[in-house]
Amino acid sequence: MLIMMAIFLFIGLLVLLNLHSILLFPLTGLFPGHVVRIIIIPVIASLLIIIPVSFISGYIFPLACTLYNHDFREISRHVGHVLLANTAGSVAGPLIAAFALIPLLGAALSAGFIIFIVVAVVFILAKSSLNFKNVQVYKWLSGISAIVILMVIIAGPQVPTLPPSFNKFKREILAYKETVEGTYVVGKELSGKATILSTYVNNSSVIGNTYDAIKVVKMVGHLPFFAGLKCENALVVGFGIGVTTSAIAAHPDVRHIDCIELVAGLKDASKYYGHINNGIEKDPRLTIISGDGRHFLQTTRKKYDLISSDPTHPILGSGSLYTKEYFQLCCDRLTPDGMVSQYLPLHKLTLNNFLGIIKTFYAVFPNATVWIGHYHAVLLGTNGSGKIDFEKWSRNIESIGKDTYFYNNPYHLAACLVMDSAQINNFPPGIRINTDNNPYTEFFKLSSFDEKNLLENLKWLNMNRGGVERVFTNVDDTAQMDRFEQGNYLLTEAVYHYLQGNANKYIEILQQAIKANPEDEEYPFLIKFHYATL
Numbered sequence: 001m002l003i004m005m006a007i008f009l010f011i012g013l014l015v016l017l018n019l020h021s022i023l024l025f026p027l028t029g030l031f032p033g034h035v036v037r038i039i040i041i042p043v044i045a046s047l048l049i050i051i052p053v054s055f056i057s058g059y060i061f062p063l064a065c066t067l068y069n070h071d072f073r074e075i076s077r078h079v080g081h082v083l084l085a086n087t088a089g090s091v092a093g094p095l096i097a098a099f100a101l102i103p104l105l106g107a108a109l110s111a112g113f114i115i116f117i118v119v120a121v122v123f124i125l126a127k128s129s130l131n132f133k134n135v136q137v138y139k140w141l142s143g144i145s146a147i148v149i150l151m152v153i154i155a156g157p158q159v160p161t162l163p164p165s166f167n168k169f170k171r172e173i174l175a176y177k178e179t180v181e182g183t184y185v186v187g188k189e190l191s192g193k194a195t196i197l198s199t200y201v202n203n204s205s206v207i208g209n210t211y212d213a214i215k216v217v218k219m220v221g222h223l224p225f226f227a228g229l230k231c232e233n234a235l236v237v238g239f240g241i242g243v244t245t246s247a248i249a250a251h252p253d254v255r256h257i258d259c260i261e262l263v264a265g266l267k268d269a270s271k272y273y274g275h276i277n278n279g280i281e282k283d284p285r286l287t288i289i290s291g292d293g294r295h296f297l298q299t300t301r302k303k304y305d306l307i308s309s310d311p312t313h314p315i316l317g318s319g320s321l322y323t324k325e326y327f328q329l330c331c332d333r334l335t336p337d338g339m340v341s342q343y344l345p346l347h348k349l350t351l352n353n354f355l356g357i358i359k360t361f362y363a364v365f366p367n368a369t370v371w372i373g374h375y376h377a378v379l380l381g382t383n384g385s386g387k388i389d390f391e392k393w394s395r396n397i398e399s400i401g402k403d404t405y406f407y408n409n410p411y412h413l414a415a416c417l418v419m420d421s422a423q424i425n426n427f428p429p430g431i432r433i434n435t436d437n438n439p440y441t442e443f444f445k446l447s448s449f450d451e452k453n454l455l456e457n458l459k460w461l462n463m464n465r466g467g468v469e470r471v472f473t474n475v476d477d478t479a480q481m482d483r484f485e486q487g488n489y490l491l492t493e494a495v496y497h498y499l500q501g502n503a504n505k506y507i508e509i510l511q512q513a514i515k516a517n518p519e520d521e522e523y524p525f526l527i528k529f530h531y532a533t534l
Helices: 002-017 019-030 034-049 051-068 072-105 107-128 135-155 164-169 211-226 243-249 266-277 293-299 324-332 351-364 390-399 410-414 421-425 452-463 478-499 503-516 522-532
Strands: 172-178 183-191 194-201 204-208 233-237 256-261 286-290 304-309 334-345 369-373 376-382 417-419
Touching: 002 019, 002 034, 002 051, 002 107, 002 135, 019 034, 019 164, 034 051, 051 072, 072 107, 107 135, 164 183, 172 266, 183 266, 194 266, 211 243, 211 304, 211 334, 211 369, 211 376, 211 390, 211 410, 233 243, 233 293, 243 256, 243 266, 243 304, 293 324, 324 334, 324 351, 324 376, 334 351, 351 376, 351 421, 351 452, 390 410, 410 478, 417 452, 452 478, 478 503, 478 522, 503 522
Parallel strands: 233 256, 233 304, 256 286, 304 334
Antiparallel strands: 172 183, 183 194, 194 204, 334 376, 369 376, 369 417
C-alpha cells in the first residue's frame, strides 16, 4: 500500500506540473467555455491528483489498526494509539509543509520529500520483514529510489508551478519564489517590438507593464492629490509591484506610507519595474507590513489621510475588499478631510455586480466619483464635499512634472471623470449593495467570466458618463473642457472596438478623437504605440 501511495504521489506531482499540457489546453481547445475551465478541469485534476492518494490513505488506517492490534481484548486501546498517531500527523503535517517545507524547498520538491519519506518507510519495513515475499526486491528498489530522491532534493533544482499563460506564451522567468503567504512569479515576453513584464501571485495576475495597466494604477495614486488632498500619512492596501505606491510617494508632502501586502516578498520583485515605480522599494518613507489589509484596518487605531486599495480582482480572492463593511472600515480610519481611492476592474463582473460595487462604495461615501482609465475604473471617495477647484487641480498636476508613462494634462485627466454621486444615486433600483453577509463577489455566477462583460461595462460607462461640470468648479476654459470630454468619449469607444479585435476601427475612431480634441497628446501617441507593437 505504501508503494502504491508513493507511485500515485509521483504521478500526481507529474500531473500537477504538466496540468496545462495534459488537461487545460487540450480540453479548453476541444470544449471552450467557462464550465470546462472552472469546474470540469479542477474536478478531473482532483480525481488524478488527490483521490487516489486519499483512497489509499483511507485504506491504510483500518489496515494499520488491524496490524497493530494483537489482542481483541485490547482493541480499543490499540485503535486509540493508531488514531493518536494519525491525528498528530494530520496536525503536524500541514504546519510543517506550510511553514518549513514549501518555503525551503518549494511545492514540487516538498512533494518529492513526502515521496522520499514514504519510500524510506518501505525500505525500513522491507529490511525488518524477513519473511515477506520478495523482500530483497522491495528493499533494494526502495533503498535506491530513496537515495535518488534525496540526491535530487539536496541538489535543489527549482521546479516552479507556473500559471498556464507562462507555458502558453513561453515567458521567460525573471523571478520565482514560494513563501508561506503565497507564490509569486515575474515573467517577460516579447510582443512584437515591445517587451512585456507580468507578475502573478498564486496564479492571479497582479499587474503588467502594459500602457493601460500603468495608467490606471498611477491614477489610483495620483487622483486624490490632484483633487486637493493634503496628505502626510498614507495607507496602501496591496503593494503589487509598487506603481500606485510610487505615485503617492511622488508628492512631497507625504511623510510616511504604510503598505499592507499579503505576499510581502513582492517588494523584492518590484525591482524589475524600476522604470515605472521609480525604485519605490528603496524609499525610506515606505514601510511594508506583511498581512491582510482588512485585518490591519480592523486592528489599527491609526488614522490616515489617504487609504488606497489596489487589490486583485474581487472574484479572484479579494471579494472582502469590495463590501460595504470594508469601505466603512476605510472611512472610519480616515482623517476628517481624508480620501479613499480604489481600483475597480471592468472585466469578470456582470453589469449588475459592477454597478453594485459602485453603489456599495457610494453608500459609504455619498460624494463618490468614478473615473475611467482606458478599460479600468477608479473609485474616489472623500469625507469632504467632493468638489474640485480646477485651478488648484491644474497647479497640483503641474507640480509633479512630466511623466513618461503617464499623460497628466489637467483637462485630459478631468475628462476621465465619468460619473458623480448624482448619477450613482439614479442607478436602477434592482442594483444591490455588496455586503459581508451577502457577498455576490464571493458567490458569483459563471457568466462573470464571459468576455462580453468587459465590453458591456465599458459601453455602459461611456453611454452614461457625466458629472464633470458638477464636480469641477472654476474651469477657466469650458469650451476646451468640452473638447476633452468629447475626445475621452471617442477614446473609450475606440478601446471598445479594439477589445473586440477591430484594430482598424480603433485607429479610425482615434483619428476622429484627434480632430475633435487636437490638444490631447494621448491619441496620436496611442496610434504610434499601436503600430510600434505590431
